[in-house]
Amino acid sequence: MKKECLEIVREKCENCKACALAASRTKMVFADGNPETARIVLIGEAPGEIEDECGKPFVGRAGQLLDEFLADAGISRENDLYIINTVKCRPPENRVPEETEQAACRKFLDAQIDIIKPDAIILCGATALKTFVETDRKRTISKLRGQWLTITVDGVEYPAMTIFHPSYLLRNRSMEEGSPRRLMQQDLREIKNKFLAEKNNIFAAQPELAAV
Ligand code: URA
Numbered sequence: 001m002k003k004e005c006l007e008i009v010r011e012k013c014e015n016c017k018a019c020a021l022a023a024s025r026t027k028m029v030f031a032d033g034n035p036e037t038a039r040i041v042l043i044g045e046a047p048g049e050i051e052d053e054c055g056k057p058f059v060g061r062a063g064q065l066l067d068e069f070l071a072d073a074g075i076s077r078e079n080d081l082y083i084i085n086t087v088k089c090r091p092p093e094n095r096v097p098e099e100t101e102q103a104a105c106r107k108f109l110d111a112q113i114d115i116i117k118p119d120a121i122i123l124c125g126a127t128a129l130k131t132f133v134e135t136d137r138k139r140t141i142s143k144l145r146g147q148w149l150t151i152t153v154d155g156v157e158y159p160a161m162t163i164f165h166p167s168y169l170l171r172n173r174s175m176e177e178g179s180p181r182r183l184m185q186q187d188l189r190e191i192k193n194k195f196l197a198e199k200n201n202i203f204a205a206q207p208e209l210a211a212v
Contacts, residue, residue, distance in 0.1 A: 002035040005115045009108055013088050018104035021089035021097075027055035031084045031112060038082035039195060040075075041118040043109070045086055045127040045165065046097045052090035057083045062166040066124075069166070073188035080196055082116050084109060086131050096127055106131075113153045120195045121151060121158045125165025132160065146187045163187045 010030050016022060029047040050060035058066050070077050077083070087097040087105045097105075109131075113121070123129045126141045132151040133144065144162050151160045164184050172180045 002115050006031070006035055006112065009111045009115070013108050016088075016104075016108075019087075019089075019101045021087060021091060021101055024092055025089035026052045028088050029055055029057050029085060029090070030088060031082060032056050032058070033077065033082040034079055035082055035116055037079045038116060039119045040081050040122060040191065041113055041116055041120075042081050042083045042122040042124055043086060043128040043131070044083065044124045046094075047085060047088070047090040048094050049090070057085055058166075061170060065166040065169055069169075069184050069188055072185060073192045075188060075192050075196060081122075082112070082118065084112055086127055102131060110154050113158075114156070117156070118158065120191065121153075121160040122191065123151075123160055123162040125163075125168070127165075129162045133162075146183060146190070161187060161191055 013028050013030055016028075022028075025047075029051050044057060047057060048060050048062070051057055051063070057063070067077060070081075075081065086102050086109065088108060089105075091097050091101065121132075123132060126135075129135060129141055129144060132153075133139075133149060135141075135144070141162060141164070145164060146161065149160050149162070150157050152158075164180050164187075166184075169181050169184060175181050
C-alpha cells in the first residue's frame, strides 16, 4: 500500500521542474529503504555526485561511512530505515541547497514522511536540522545532536534526533571519547535501543517466538 502511494509521489518528482536543479541533475534521487518495514526516516542534505549518477541516496564516501556506523549500532539500512534528502536533485558543485530549492521540494519530503508514518525521524546534518528546527548561535548542531526533539510534519508530531553528517566525520577521524565519531556511535546506538530493540527483546524473553 505504502509502495503504491510512494510510486505516485516518485512520478511527480520525476516530472518536477519547480526549481533549477532539475535541469542540471543526472538522476532524481527519490529514496532508499523498504517502506513497508522501515520504522525510522533518515533525512540527509542533498544528493552528491555518486548519488546523482546512481539515483540512490548515501552511496558515495559519506554513505559508506554512514553504513559502517549503522552496522555498528545494529540498524539495518535495508529494513529499518527509509532514507531521503531535503532535496531530490544534486546542487551543482555539492553546494548546500538554497531555501527556494528546499521549499520547492518540501511537499515531496512531507508526502514521503506522511506515507511512511515513522516511529521516529533522524535529522542527519545541519541542513536537515535547519529544515525542521529553528537554530541560532546557541542552538547549533553540536548542541542539539543527541537530543530527542519533537518535530511536526503535516500536523503530525514525530520524535526526532539530530546526528552529525557523515561528510563531517570524514574530516574528523578521531574515535576519542567525546569526538564527533564517538558521539555519532553513541547517538545511533541510542536510536536503536529506543526504537528498534524491543522486537529483539521480546524474542530474547520468549525464544520460541524467534522462529516465527
Ligand atoms: N549526502 C547527503 O546528505 N545525502 C546523500 O544522499 C549523499 C550525501
